Amino acid sequence: MKKLLRLVILLLVILGIAAGVGYWKVRQLARSPLTLKEEKIFTLKAGTGRLALGQQLYNERIINRPRVFQWLLRVEPELSHFKAGTYRFTPGMTVREMLALLASGKEAQFPLRFVEGMRLSDWLKQLRDAPYVKHTLKDDDYATVAKAVALENPQWVEGWFWPDTWLYTANTSDVAILKRAHQKMAKAVDAIWQGRVENLPYKDPNQLVTMASIIEKETAVASERDQVASVFINRLRVGMRLQTDPTVIYGMGASYNGKLTRNDLETPTPYNTYVISGLPPGPIAIPGEASLKAAAHPAKTPYLYFVADGKGGHTFTTNLASHNKAVQDYLKVLKDKNAQ
Numbered sequence: 001m002k003k004l005l006r007l008v009i010l011l012l013v014i015l016g017i018a019a020g021v022g023y024w025k026v027r028q029l030a031r032s033p034l035t036l037k038e039e040k041i042f043t044l045k046a047g048t049g050r051l052a053l054g055q056q057l058y059n060e061r062i063i064n065r066p067r068v069f070q071w072l073l074r075v076e077p078e079l080s081h082f083k084a085g086t087y088r089f090t091p092g093m094t095v096r097e098m099l100a101l102l103a104s105g106k107e108a109q110f111p112l113r114f115v116e117g118m119r120l121s122d123w124l125k126q127l128r129d130a131p132y133v134k135h136t137l138k139d140d141d142y143a144t145v146a147k148a149v150a151l152e153n154p155q156w157v158e159g160w161f162w163p164d165t166w167l168y169t170a171n172t173s174d175v176a177i178l179k180r181a182h183q184k185m186a187k188a189v190d191a192i193w194q195g196r197v198e199n200l201p202y203k204d205p206n207q208l209v210t211m212a213s214i215i216e217k218e219t220a221v222a223s224e225r226d227q228v229a230s231v232f233i234n235r236l237r238v239g240m241r242l243q244t245d246p247t248v249i250y251g252m253g254a255s256y257n258g259k260l261t262r263n264d265l266e267t268p269t270p271y272n273t274y275v276i277s278g279l280p281p282g283p284i285a286i287p288g289e290a291s292l293k294a295a296a297h298p299a300k301t302p303y304l305y306f307v308a309d310g311k312g313g314h315t316f317t318t319n320l321a322s323h324n325k326a327v328q329d330y331l332k333v334l335k336d337k338n339a340q
Contacts, residue, residue: 030096034062039090039106043170046084053082053102058300063095079103082288084274086132086170109167114181114287116163117216119146120248122160123286127177133169148175159184159209159283187290196296201236210279212295216332217246221313226292229298231306231316240304242273250284310334 034040040062044053050073058066072095073080080337082102089098112130114123124140127133137148146154162184166177193205202208217227232242248258251269271280287295303316305323310333317327 013095018038018256030076031094033091034089034093034095035064036062036091036093039088039257041086042083042089043086044082044102048317050080050082062089062098071096073099080299094189102269107169111168112168112177114161114163114166114286116291117220117285118163119285120158120161127174132172133168133177134173136173136175144164145178149178151182152186153206154211156206156282159178159206159213159286160189161189163286174328176272188243189292192292192296197298200296200298201233206282207279208285208295209287209292210281213283213285213293214242214244214246215294217285218244220313222290223312225294226297227301227303227316228301228314229294230301231303233298234301234304236278239302241275241277242279247273247280247284251280298322 040060042060042062044056048056050070053249054063054066054069056071057063057069063069067299079096079099083105084100085105085107087101087106088108089101093101110130111131112133113125113316114126120142121140124137124145127137128135137144140156141192143154146157150216151157161178161181164181164184166181176287184318189205189209196202196208200208202211211229211232214232215225218228219225233245234240235242245260248260248264248269248271251271252264265274268275268277271284301316302318304318305320305326306314307323307326307330309315309326310330317323317326
């Protein structure tokens with residue numbers, strides 16, 4: 001009887017030690033970092049249970065002790081209430097922190113940078129290449145985009161999307177991202193349109209966005225935007241053609257090879273402002289906020305001309321003779337640079 005009692009006690013001691021060791025291993029696993037050397041995007045499908053999660057984490061080399069992981073979920077059951085989604089794991093993150101993230105439902109966000117000065121067609125190509133975006137547009141035709149986004153004015157497509165870094169989670173649709181960008185642009189344009197100075201030669205907000213897009217393509221110098229706007233506004237008021245190269249390039253479409261010839265300037269298109277009078281029929285790029293504000297608040301100047309100065313800015317003039325001299329000065333700067 002005493003031998004049996006001693007045996008039972010011994011077994012209990014052994015079990016106690018084993019349980020203690022097991023508990024220590026569980027606690028150690030919870031505190032240990034994931035086996036990652038770089039950031040990991042991890043997708044947890046709906047309906048994944050504890051066993052499947054542990055196996056998936058092991059298969060993707062995120063943890064290295066799947067059995068101990070299962071005991072951790074039993075010891076701390078509050079950690080097992082994870083939610084489906086796509087998450088970002090980082091080196092140094094502990095197993096406990098990972099499980100807390102899975103339980104929070106705070107999915108990874110991905111950035112998509114839409115840059116001012118680009119065309120909507122460029123943005124659509126970016127969307128096609130963006131990771132984890134759900135592609136629902138059947139093609140990238142502007143008419144398709146206008147219908148999918150449900151634009152109030154279907155013909156106002158180019159230029160009507162806000163340039164920004166847009167964050168999205170996995171399986172966000174391309175249309176959802178475009179809707180957000182359009183809604184913000186429409187709201188911003190409405191506010192700028194309502195606050196514009198009086199007597200500007202615009203018939204509607206689309207013409208203001210058109211002017212802003214030309215300003216965007218003509219200068220990247222913030223301090224010059226309202227002066228560039230003044231030149232084009234002054235020209236519209238006196239009946240001069242805008243004669244701006246970016247409109248010619250836009251009208252040429254895919255045939256533009258990086259160089260403009262005299263023939264290009266003389267070839268009619270709806271956007272060639274060397275040929276047509278007034279503004280082109282719509283924007284030629286996505287304008288930024290600064291260009292929109294410049295179009296709504298042009299500087300009051302007598303300028304009718306401007307040309308690059310070869311130093312990153314422009315020279316503004318009031319008459320053709322002064323403009324021609326500025327052109328010659330610019331050509332000299334270019335010649336000197338090429339000679340160096």
